[in-house]
Amino acid sequence: MDIQHIIKSVNVDTDGLRSAVHQLIHKSAVTFNPSHWKPEEANKLRKTILDQIVFQGTPLDWRTFPTKAETIDCIETDNGYQIEKLRLEVLPDFWIPALLYQSHLPRLHKPRPAVLSVNGHVGPLGKSIEFVQRRCINLAKRGITTLHLEWLYFGELTDPNYTHNRLAYLDLCGVSGLSVFYLAMRGGLDFLWEHPFVIKEKIAMTGLSGGGWQTIFLSALDQRITVAIPNAGYIDISNRLTHASDIGDLEQNPNDLLTVADYTHLTALLSPRPALLIYNHQDDCCFVADRAKPAIYDLVKSIYPNPNNFVFYKNISPGTHNYDEDNRKQLYHFLCKHFDLPMIQDGDLELESEVLSFEDLVVGLPDKTANFKTIANKIMHQKKLEASQLPSKLQHILRYQSTSVSQVELTHQKGKGGQLIFDNGLLAAFCQFKPEGNTRDNDTIILIADQGFMSMVTEIENHLNMGNSVLAVELFLTGQVIPTGMSVSHTSMLLSTSGLRALGFQVAQLVSILHWYRYVYKSEELILESKGRVTGVIAQLAKQLYSGPLENNMAKDQLSSLQDLINKEIEYEQCPTLFCFDLLRYMSSKSSTR
Numbered sequence: 001m002d003i004q005h006i007i008k009s010v011n012v013d014t015d016g017l018r019s020a021v022h023q024l025i026h027k028s029a030v031t032f033n034p035s036h037w038k039p040e041e042a043n044k045l046r047k048t049i050l051d052q053i054v055f056q057g058t059p060l061d062w063r064t065f066p067t068k069a070e071t072i073d074c075i076e077t078d079n080g081y082q083i084e085k086l087r088l089e090v091l092p093d094f095w096i097p098a099l100l101y102q103s104h105l106p107r108l109h110k111p112r113p114a115v116l117s118v119n120g121h122v123g124p125l126g127k128s129i130e131f132v133q134r135r136c137i138n139l140a141k142r143g144i145t146t147l148h149l150e151w152l153y154f155g156e157l158t159d160p161n162y163t164h165n166r167l168a169y170l171d172l173c174g175v176s177g178l179s180v181f182y183l184a185m186r187g188g189l190d191f192l193w194e195h196p197f198v199i200k201e202k203i204a205m206t207g208l209s210g211g212g213w214q215t216i217f218l219s220a221l222d223q224r225i226t227v228a229i230p231n232a233g234y235i236d237i238s239n240r241l242t243h244a245s246d247i248g249d250l251e252q253n254p255n256d257l258l259t260v261a262d263y264t265h266l267t268a269l270l271s272p273r274p275a276l277l278i279y280n281h282q283d284d285c286c287f288v289a290d291r292a293k294p295a296i297y298d299l300v301k302s303i304y305p306n307p308n309n310f311v312f313y314k315n316i317s318p319g320t321h322n323y324d325e326d327n328r329k330q331l332y333h334f335l336c337k338h339f340d341l342p343m344i345q346d347g348d349l350e351l352e353s354e355v356l357s358f359e360d361l362v363v364g365l366p367d368k369t370a371n372f373k374t375i376a377n378k379i380m381h382q383k384k385l386e387a388s389q390l391p392s393k394l395q396h397i398l399r400y401q402s403t404s405v406s407q408v409e410l411t412h413q414k415g416k417g418g419q420l421i422f423d424n425g426l427l428a429a430f431c432q433f434k435p436e437g438n439t440r441d442n443d444t445i446i447l448i449a450d451q452g453f454m455s456m457v458t459e460i461e462n463h464l465n466m467g468n469s470v471l472a473v474e475l476f477l478t479g480q481v482i483p484t485g486m487s488v489s490h491t492s493m494l495l496s497t498s499g500l501r502a503l504g505f506q507v508a509q510l511v512s513i514l515h516w517y518r519y520v521y522k523s524e525e526l527i528l529e530s531k532g533r534v535t536g537v538i539a540q541l542a543k544q545l546y547s548g549p550l551e552n553n554m555a556k557d558q559l560s561s562l563q564d565l566i567n568k569e570i571e572y573e574q575c576p577t578l579f580c581f582d583l584l585r586y587m588s589s590k591s592s593t594r
Contacts, residue, residue, distance in 0.1 A: 015484045057176055116203065235295055250572065264299055272309060276330060332344045447460065
């Protein structure tokens with residue numbers, strides 16, 4: 001029997017799978033309708049996002065943690081401003097380096113407007129990257145105090161355990177990893193709010209890319225920001241589904257966000273405060289202006305009581321992913337207009353000699369500094385202590401929706417393989433093998449593997465040699481069953497932010513396949529065997545939800561515990577479906593009661 005030939009002949013309709021995934025997400029995600037927008041309900045929506053999304057599962061004291069600021073040094077210049085080196089503690093031992101650019105005017109005890117300036121994905125230079133320095137210095141010279149924050153995994157925070165998608169370590173423990181990002185930027189706002197030389201009614205926020213995302217997220221939810229200027233930072237779910245470059249990292253697609261609000265809703269939450277949305281004509285990264293305008297600006301503008309307060313600017317020169325002079329000029333003009341400052345007619349001031357090196361701007365971190373891994377380890381210990389008192393809630397954690405095989409499409413010419421179509425539109429691939437010349441009642445092995453059919457060849461051969469029948473299956477997001485144009489991690493991420501769980505679909509498929517096979521082939525008892533981290537967990541969970549007889553599965557290459565994902569610093573992209581919100585506590589509960 002040519003096993004590899006049979007395997008290679010099985011085709012999966014990955015285009016159809018993509019359509020099914022899109023439909024599931026659109027069905028679960030809220031849609032912004034300006035005619036239904038009620039300004040009086042804006043605060044209720046803010047509270048819902050904070051309670052259910054940002055601080056989902058976090059300890060109570062996180063939300064009220066008082067930001068602590070330490071002044072480390074001050075760079076005095078001869079150019080009318082100074083740069084104060086600060087670090088902000090936003091959670092116990094979790095520090096964010098920051099630079100406070102302020103003109104010498106505060107020495108005259110005259111409060112000034114302020115800007116919270118935030119980084120995007122700017123690489124190792126972090127807060128010292130040139131375009132950020134130019135922006136902050138120009139603002140300081142014009143009398144606007146500016147606090148610029150380092151962002152996780154950039155500049156001084158380049159430890160791998162600040163990598164954005166490692167927030168999944170916290171999600172796995174049932175604590176919103178988004179909350180750390182939120183508290184980091186909120187800490188900067190807290191500092192400006194309490195600063196004696198800042199006018200509380202005149203605090204703006206701006207940033208490019210990930211800084212644009214930070215700007216829309218904090219500005220929408222915290223009304224202490226009075227003027228918002230996000231630059232190329234976000235777009236709606238429809239565009240994120242059709243343009244992979246618009247998806248971003250986990251913090252930009254947090255668990256369940258789309259069940260209560262899309263980024264169009266967040267933009268609406270800026271109203272009636274002044275907002276300048278900057279997008280770039282030929283953006284070589286993400287969020288191209290001509291896609292963002294109809295998806296975001298055009299939908300929200302009708303709810304603004306004063307249309308002059310809501311402005312869309314498309315940068316043409318250079319038109320790439322930038323916060324260069326033209327975009328900075330738009331920033332200066334908008335701030336002057338809404339902060340009642342003398343209008344600036346020019347762009348950047350000349351300051352070639354004032355741009356400093358990375359080393360010049362290093363703030364420094366305490367020896368004991370927390371990160372995603374250390375926080376997750378602390379939470380793991382706390383959750384483990386609680387686990388034995390927890391009720392079983394697997395179906396809720398998985399957002400479990402039972403499914404059934406609605407159609408079998410045979411793609412192998414002799415009917416030995418094809419795809420299973422489920423009633424939710426998702427697919428799985430299968431191959432059937434029976435030992436040659438053996439008519440006795442033999443065992444049936446259901447075989448699943450992370451890497452799909454080609455990684456199962458040896459196991460299939462061994463079982464056939466022992467006289468067993470084999471049903472080899474590639475479940476959703478394993479093997480070749482991946483939507484066209486979508487990665488496994490992006491698919492999992494977008495399902496999760498829509499209130500769904502990819503792991504839940506995988507488990508439901510396996511349970512359905514077990515029932516289908518038992519019914520169609522009159523098999524009273526099946527044996528389940530898995531190979532790999534992901535399918536090892538799927539098998540464990542499916543056994544708890546399958547109602548028929550199932551022999552204990554053999555598992556190869558499985559995790560010894562979900563804690564391995566954190567302890568061994570496994571990246572989200574390697575097995576994204578396993579980073580299912582709060583799954584670790586459930587699995588700890590099950591193991592503690594065995």
